[in-house]
Amino acid sequence: MIIAERKPLEDIKQMIAQYKKILLVGCGTCVTVCWAGGEKEVGILASQLRLAFRRDGGELETLEATVERQCEKEMVEELKDKIQQVEAVLSLGCGAGVQTIADRFEETPVYPALNTKFVGMPEREGLWIENCGACGDCFLDRTGGICPIVRCAKGLLNGPCGGTNKGKCEVDPEKDCAWTLIYRRLEKQGRLDLMRKYYPPRNFQAVVRPGKIEAQRV
Amino acid sequence: MTTGVEFLPCIVAFCCVHSAYQAADAAGRMRIPYPENIIMVHIPCAGRVDTLHILRAFENGADGVVILACHEGACHHILGNIRAKERVERANALLREIGVDGRRVEMRTCAPNDGSRFARVCHELEEKIKELGPSPLRKHA
Numbered sequence: 001m002i003i004a005e006r007k008p009l010e011d012i013k014q015m016i017a018q019y020k021k022i023l024l025v026g027c028g029t030c031v032t033v034c035w036a037g038g039e040k041e042v043g044i045l046a047s048q049l050r051l052a053f054r055r056d057g058g059e060l061e062t063l064e065a066t067v068e069r070q071c072e073k074e075m076v077e078e079l080k081d082k083i084q085q086v087e088a089v090l091s092l093g094c095g096a097g098v099q100t101i102a103d104r105f106e107e108t109p110v111y112p113a114l115n116t117k118f119v120g121m122p123e124r125e126g127l128w129i130e131n132c133g134a135c136g137d138c139f140l141d142r143t144g145g146i147c148p149i150v151r152c153a154k155g156l157l158n159g160p161c162g163g164t165n166k167g168k169c170e171v172d173p174e175k176d177c178a179w180t181l182i183y184r185r186l187e188k189q190g191r192l193d194l195m196r197k198y199y200p201p202r203n204f205q206a207v208v209r210p211g212k213i214e215a216q217r218v
Numbered sequence: 219m220t221t222g223v224e225f226l227p228c229i230v231a232f233c234c235v236h237s238a239y240q241a242a243d244a245a246g247r248m249r250i251p252y253p254e255n256i257i258m259v260h261i262p263c264a265g266r267v268d269t270l271h272i273l274r275a276f277e278n279g280a281d282g283v284v285i286l287a288c289h290e291g292a293c294h295h296i297l298g299n300i301r302a303k304e305r306v307e308r309a310n311a312l313l314r315e316i317g318v319d320g321r322r323v324e325m326r327t328c329a330p331n332d333g334s335r336f337a338r339v340c341h342e343l344e345e346k347i348k349e350l351g352p353s354p355l356r357k358h359a
């Protein structure tokens with residue numbers, strides 16, 4: 001899923017400093033799960049902003065809404081009535097959510113309250129780890145299901161490098177060496193022959209920006 | 219205070235029904251006085267208190283907020299007081315972000331039969347908030 005985190009409050013305050021009434025919009029999917037932009041975070045941020053404005057001698061009026069998936073046109077449609085009542089929108093969705101609202105309601109400025117960070121998974125409650133860089137040419141078949149593109153600090157295709165140290169990475173000793181993990185996983189599966197293979201540089205044309213995928217109907 | 223008018227802080231106390239709420243009753247039965255400006259909110263467990271409840275208390279004019287819960291290890295719902303503690307920390311961080319002294323929110327524990335401790339804690343809180351002065355988040359601060 002997509003992992004995001006709230007921007008520093010100062011940045012958010014600056015973005016909306018000129019407004020008196022805004023709508024905060026959460027998203028009920030990825031950012032709810034990573035505690036960044038669900039209904040709860042919308043409530044907390046709205047309250048915190050009202051207090052912050054009051055602290056500075058001003059006043060902010062807020063409306064709140066959380067849609068199931070902010071990155072779908074049809075789902076942001078329900079915001080219409082509320083958007084008509086405000087000067088601006090503060091989105092707590094990922095970048096795709098912000099843009100979906102901005103595209104649908106072109107006359108209203110839409111601001112991002114979050115920084116969208118990566119595609120990842122929860123490691124434990126409250127901790128999320130990046131595990132896929134959406135590289136467009138998945139390599140996991142050769143690495144026992146562990147991504148070296150983002151989990152190895154150097155993104156090596158032929159690891160480990162000389163710096164691997166007792167299972168930890170030389171770039172950040174707090175982190176596991178992805179290639180040690182890959183070795184162990186392949187060893188368990190009796191597939192260590194894969195470690196002896198050389199993989200040539202990747203085809204970077206596999207990722208064309210902006211990405212576009214058109215699926216065939218089943 | 220230079221105004222000559224004594225500052226009477228408004229303190230919202232979220233009181234767990236299994237501990238502090240009973241302790242407040244015990245204090246009453248024992249005729250132990252505690253400050254009248256403590257607004258008690260009866261909650262089924264400290265874990266019921268959300269970060270948002272704390273912020274809303276400040277929006278509505280509180281000068282200080284306290285969660286009064288069971289002693290650690292004695293929570294009727296096992297983890298309620300631990301969760302409440304985390305939320306107090308979170309609320310403190312959110313308040314600090316807007317430039318408000320995080321000491322305005324705290325978590326205290328109390329046994330259900332300990333009326334005198336309840337009263338003592340309330341007096342301590344009142345003293346502390348008096349020292350900090352009125353909340354800068356009050357509507358007409």
Ligand code: SF4
Nearest residue numbers: 132133135138139147
């Ligand atoms: S190789 Fe890594 S970054 Fe590329 S698609 Fe697979 S998991 Fe994602």
Ligand code: SF4
Nearest residue numbers: 152161164169177178
């Ligand atoms: S130590 Fe391991 S994870 Fe770190 S850069 Fe080298 S191969 Fe990659």
